[in-house]
Amino acid sequence: MQQSIITCRDLVWQPKKTAFSLQAIDLDIYVGEFLTLLGPSGCGKTSLLRLLGGLIEPASGDLLLRGKRINGLDAAHRPINMVFQNYALFPFMSVADNVGFALRCQGIRGEAYHQRISEILEKVHLTGFEKRYPSELSGGQQQRVAIARALINKPSVLLLDEPMSALDKQIKRSLRRELKSLQKELGITFVMVTHDQEEALSMSDRIVLMREGRIVQIDTPRGMYESPKTLYAAQFIGEANIFRLPVKSVHDKSLIVTLCDRTFLIKKPLKHEEITTHVNLIIRPEDFQAWDSSEIESDKLYLPGRVESVIYKGSTVELQVILSDGTPVSVTEFFDETDETLDYRCGESVHLSWQAGWEVVLNDDS
Amino acid sequence: MNRLTRSLFFLVMAFLYIPMVVVVLFSFNHSLHSLIWHGWTWQWYSKLWHDALLAKVTWHSLCLGFSAAFISTVLGAVVSYSLYRYRFFGRRLISGLLIVLIVIPDLVMAIALMILFRSAHVSFGFVTLFLAHVSFCLPFSVMVISNRLSDLNPQLLLAAEDLGASLWQQWWWVMIPAMRSALLVSALLSFMLSFDDVVISFFVSGPNYVTLPLHVYAMAKLGANPEINALCSLLLLLTVAVVLISQRLLGKKT
Amino acid sequence: MSVSLNGNIKEGLFHWHGLHYRELFQPLYARLLWQSFEFSFVTTLTCVLLGYPVALALATMPKRWKPICLMLLLIPFWSSSLVRIYALLTLLKAKGLINGALLYLGIIKMPLPLLYTKVAVIIGQVYTLLPFMILPIYVLLDEYDSSWIEAAKDLGASSTQLFWRIFWPYSLPAVGSGVMCVFLPAMTLFYIPSLLGDRSSLMLGNVIQEQIMNQDNWPGGAATSLLLTAALLVFTLVYRALFHKKRGGRLG
Numbered sequence: 001m002q003q004s005i006i007t008c009r010d011l012v013w014q015p016k017k018t019a020f021s022l023q024a025i026d027l028d029i030y031v032g033e034f035l036t037l038l039g040p041s042g043c044g045k046t047s048l049l050r051l052l053g054g055l056i057e058p059a060s061g062d063l064l065l066r067g068k069r070i071n072g073l074d075a076a077h078r079p080i081n082m083v084f085q086n087y088a089l090f091p092f093m094s095v096a097d098n099v100g101f102a103l104r105c106q107g108i109r110g111e112a113y114h115q116r117i118s119e120i121l122e123k124v125h126l127t128g129f130e131k132r133y134p135s136e137l138s139g140g141q142q143q144r145v146a147i148a149r150a151l152i153n154k155p156s157v158l159l160l161d162e163p164m165s166a167l168d169k170q171i172k173r174s175l176r177r178e179l180k181s182l183q184k185e186l187g188i189t190f191v192m193v194t195h196d197q198e199e200a201l202s203m204s205d206r207i208v209l210m211r212e213g214r215i216v217q218i219d220t221p222r223g224m225y226e227s228p229k230t231l232y233a234a235q236f237i238g239e240a241n242i243f244r245l246p247v248k249s250v251h252d253k254s255l256i257v258t259l260c261d262r263t264f265l266i267k268k269p270l271k272h273e274e275i276t277t278h279v280n281l282i283i284r285p286e287d288f289q290a291w292d293s294s295e296i297e298s299d300k301l302y303l304p305g306r307v308e309s310v311i312y313k314g315s316t317v318e319l320q321v322i323l324s325d326g327t328p329v330s331v332t333e334f335f336d337e338t339d340e341t342l343d344y345r346c347g348e349s350v351h352l353s354w355q356a357g358w359e360v361v362l363n364d365d366s
Numbered sequence: 367m368n369r370l371t372r373s374l375f376f377l378v379m380a381f382l383y384i385p386m387v388v389v390v391l392f393s394f395n396h397s398l399h400s401l402i403w404h405g406w407t408w409q410w411y412s413k414l415w416h417d418a419l420l421a422k423v424t425w426h427s428l429c430l431g432f433s434a435a436f437i438s439t440v441l442g443a444v445v446s447y448s449l450y451r452y453r454f455f456g457r458r459l460i461s462g463l464l465i466v467l468i469v470i471p472d473l474v475m476a477i478a479l480m481i482l483f484r485s486a487h488v489s490f491g492f493v494t495l496f497l498a499h500v501s502f503c504l505p506f507s508v509m510v511i512s513n514r515l516s517d518l519n520p521q522l523l524l525a526a527e528d529l530g531a532s533l534w535q536q537w538w539w540v541m542i543p544a545m546r547s548a549l550l551v552s553a554l555l556s557f558m559l560s561f562d563d564v565v566i567s568f569f570v571s572g573p574n575y576v577t578l579p580l581h582v583y584a585m586a587k588l589g590a591n592p593e594i595n596a597l598c599s600l601l602l603l604l605t606v607a608v609v610l611i612s613q614r615l616l617g618k619k620t
Numbered sequence: 621m622s623v624s625l626n627g628n629i630k631e632g633l634f635h636w637h638g639l640h641y642r643e644l645f646q647p648l649y650a651r652l653l654w655q656s657f658e659f660s661f662v663t664t665l666t667c668v669l670l671g672y673p674v675a676l677a678l679a680t681m682p683k684r685w686k687p688i689c690l691m692l693l694l695i696p697f698w699s700s701s702l703v704r705i706y707a708l709l710t711l712l713k714a715k716g717l718i719n720g721a722l723l724y725l726g727i728i729k730m731p732l733p734l735l736y737t738k739v740a741v742i743i744g745q746v747y748t749l750l751p752f753m754i755l756p757i758y759v760l761l762d763e764y765d766s767s768w769i770e771a772a773k774d775l776g777a778s779s780t781q782l783f784w785r786i787f788w789p790y791s792l793p794a795v796g797s798g799v800m801c802v803f804l805p806a807m808t809l810f811y812i813p814s815l816l817g818d819r820s821s822l823m824l825g826n827v828i829q830e831q832i833m834n835q836d837n838w839p840g841g842a843a844t845s846l847l848l849t850a851a852l853l854v855f856t857l858v859y860r861a862l863f864h865k866k867r868g869g870r871l872g
Binding site: 374375384388389471473481563568579582587596608613 | 670673674676678680681686687689691692693694695696698699700702703704705706707708709710711713717727739747751785800801804805807808809810811814815825828829832836841842845848849850856
Binding site for chain 1: 531544
């Protein structure tokens with residue numbers, strides 16, 4: 001069991017005059033981890049971050065920092081600092097003045113002041129940039145100044161509020177890598193808010209997926225992608241083909257469903273009593289394989305369909321296939337040096353199969 | 367279409383500038399009445415310099431201009447900041463009133479203020495002029511400063527708060543540096559508005575406190591003379607300087 | 621303004637007997653009111669006709685020239701209008717530059733009576749208020765997207781169509797606020813008629829000034845300015861009804 005630094009127990013936040021709220025938030029944040037709060041806009045992820053930072057106060061529940069209750073402690077007195085959207089550096093201050101802002105607020109001057117600034121700038125590899133202004137820095141350097149500014153008071157947790165939301169895609173990629181490695185070097189707990197699932201998957205140790213003011217699932221990126229607990233999670237993270245199928249019969253370890261007039265035997269991950277008349281079968285596009293009729297012996301175990309569109313993406317090909325019952329399906333095929341037949345035309349008929357056991361079976365979301 | 371509008375542009379500019387250029391030129395003319403050029407002279411300017419009455423009214427206008435500019439900028443900053451930062455009851459009403467104060471004709475405002483001062487038994491002089499000038503400068507100050515604030519990233523204040531800045535520290539270290547150029551422009555424009563105002567001052571000034579524009583108006587009513595030419599040239603020079611400086615300040619992005 | 625409605629408040633200065641409002645409908649007042657309206661209308665129309673093309677020219681000016689040309693416009697905008705009216709006066713007077721030039725060129729034998737006429741008042745008003753028409757229109761036109769021109773031309777619009785179908789409807793709200801900035805001050809800037817006009821070219825602003833400063837007829841002055849305020853209100857309402865539905869609440 002890892003040691004947790006922040007613990008939320010049944011936190012509730014209910015702003016006046018709006019229907020929106022945060023309900024029953026239970027969350028442990030571990031020392032030194034990179035945690036991401038993920039969800040669409042309006043899911044409450046930013047509010048949760050602001051609760052942690054002390055910018056807003058919970059209506060009930062406990063917020064613990066290293067086991068000590070910190071409800072009601074104001075933002076300035078929590079050892080938690082924030083990196084804002086697009087960094088919010090003070091444009092009229094030099095790098096050193098930006099970084100030393102918190103020290104000046106406490107009245108720290110002179111030798112100690114300058115020493116703390118150079119220490120922290122060294123940590124983020126910005127020694128020698130003291131006199132520059134934010135407008136003279138690259139995106140990566142600005143990010144590091146923002147982190148240095150937030151770290152000057154040696155907080156135990158750093159909160160990041162969609163730090164890269166307004167940057168373009170190319171810069172984002174390199175900044176992600178930089179942020180991740182900086183976090184490893186500094187060894188400080190990072191809690192980041194994002195609506196970008198790619199960002200969450202590539203940077204986090206754990207992801208907290210939220211929806212309408214509640215936590216839906218907490219898992220590692222891999223766990224979140226490979227075994228989503230709800231249809232919502234399956235759809236929000238990565239692309240997913242979801243088939244809602246009637247259950248034909250339920251056996252001890254498996255259940256039988258029909259799709260395109262074919263019956264399939266599926267391993268039963270749900271408990272017996274949870275199974276109702278329908279189940280949802282989730283298959284990721286890359287778990288499908290497409291064959292043409294010459295490659296298969298009988299079409300009994302394959303889903304017949306017709307290629308609707310082909311998008312070439314360099315290392316992959318994305319197909320839109322319409323199954324014989326009219327369901328549209330996305331299929332992603334990886335290029336393989338040895339496979340010469342990876343060439344599809346629109347209108348061509350194909351047969352789809354998937355790796356048995358890679359499918360996920362879920363009930364409808366409540 | 368382009369050529370036509372562009373030549374019209376220069377024609378209109380000529381229409382706007384020729385009278386002003388003529389006034390400036392003739393302020394250096396040696397002759398008292400004639401339009402014929404009699405050679406260069408500084409005599410009208412030196413005459414202005416020695417005019418005691420003029421010195422007095424100029425002093426009045428400067429005092430008024432500086433105090434009105436200072437107070438309306440300070441108030442403008444406070445009002446803009448409140449409109450920017452807080453959502454309070456009557457917020458829309460205040461911005462609406464400020465717009466009304468901008469579009470209302472000077473004359474209507476002048477009469478309203480005059481009646482207000484009369485019924486409150488305020489004696490007409492510096493105080494009434496000062497109050498009146500602040501009230502017509504304030505909407506412009508708020509407009510200029512609010513405009514700047516609307517470009518300001520609201521996260522800057524949150525960041526300062528998060529780093530432990532008190533309300534005063536947020537003001538001195540974040541808000542005022544962020545608004546610096548807008549504050550200067552607001553002060554300059556307010557000074558200009560106050561220094562040039564005729565209509566409102568006409569109604570709220572007292573016999574003991576005449577401003578420069580009122581003096582010019584009284585002189586101009588008697589007809590043109592080279593001394594007024596010189597005075598008007600100086601006023602135009604002041605305007606050009608203020609416009610140039612404020613354009614520089616507004617153009618600079620910090 | 622409420623004073624004129626609300627009787628004996630102070631010093632018995634203000635007596636409400638309905639007379640002041642009846643005064644407004646006397647032939648003299650009616651004539652002056654009509655004249656002010658007429659003058660302001662002509663001034664406003666001239667300002668639109670001159671100001672619009674100028675604003676358009678400024679907005680479509682090459683980038684290199686734009687700042688300088690904008691500066692050329694801003695200087696008269698911020699200059700004291702009294703100083704500018706005085707400048708116009710020196711130009712228009714009997715021994716002024718225009719008459720001098722015409723006499724010198726032998727076009728006329730006697731100086732033309734340019735000053736102290738109705739035409740002089742209108743010229744003065746246009747001269748003073750034109751920048752207030754140009755600037756709002758320019759500010760809006762300056763935000764136009766040059767791709768519109770390309771798109772419209774690509775779709776086969778002629779220059780005339782381009783103007784009437786794109787620029788004009790787009791800039792209409794700004795023309796509206798320009799009209800507000802010109803029409804009402806034109807009615808009230810009393811020093812223009814009093815410096816450039818004669819007794820026959822007085823306007824509403826002069827009436828108010830006269831009533832208050834010389835006749836000490838306060839209620840009359842207040843009533844007249846209330847009338848002006850009512851006009852302002854009607855104007856604003858018409859403006860809002862015309863333009864505010866289409867766009868968000870922006871200050872044109």
